[in-house]
Amino acid sequence: MAKHIAANISRTIQTRLVLPPDTNHMGTIFGGAVLSYIDEIAAITAMKHSGKAVVTASIDTVNFLSSARVGDILLLEGVVVSTGRTSMEVYVKAECQSVENRTKTLTTTAILTMVAVDENGKPSPVEGVVPETDSEKQLFQSAQERKERRMKINEFAKELC
Template sequence: MGNTVPMSFSRTHQTRLILPSQTNHHKSIFGGQVLWYIDEIAALAAMKHSQGEVVTASIDSVDFVSSAFAGDVLELESIVTCTGRTSMEVYVRVVCRDVKTGTERLTTESFVTMVAIDESGKPREIPGIYPETDRERRLFETGPMRREYRKMKRELSH
């Protein structure tokens, strides 16, 4: 593709209500449920950026910072933070909002790698990105370091 687009082009938001059926015996949301939400919103951001289909290559990191409980509202945000020729790193931030007070707390942060694919399932080229805000700039500038770490991890496991 060869062109570049602002990181904000991929920004995606979702709001979820935690239902009792999504919680464990501690009444906190199952970690697997949060991972499902993370994978879904990362895919949506990657699809927006690549303007097509994507597959999850890896969930690179997940930091569960605090719990969320039945009746809490989760707000998820994702954005493409680093691009290769066919792959994208997507940052996902999950906060829990108390709807009565408006206060929020970070529950989860994650980086996910997605690959753009064509109709036959083969990787296809995607545009590059550029940051527009200080927060985006920090994520963008640290992307190559995370990418190098992922590459090193893959080499060590083979």
């Protein structure tokens, strides 16, 4: 029987300060900077789960819901919500916290697929995941639908080439 790991084992939390070089002319964080942070935390989360190096296979969805400004604190959290044979689906959320009033606002959510690789860069098997929270269970239950959608998009993209 395949071994499964509790989702909290891979959970990763990062805190970042939004600095002027991270922002645009309006003083809000660049979407590309947020994407970079999301990719990094997803990779760390997947490496913690698999115990292996990983590569990004896809960024399934990214929802920019609000902005962070210079001086805000950006809180990122990643968790493995489903697994395949060599892949892990990682849910990432980013929240902005104002230093002055300590309020938190959800800024971004994303779902990424990371693939574990061996020392030769070849896909390597990973253990399953056991979702724990209600939201993790919902994401786990809808994982197959997202996988099928990704496969259809990949097939469509191949036809365009």
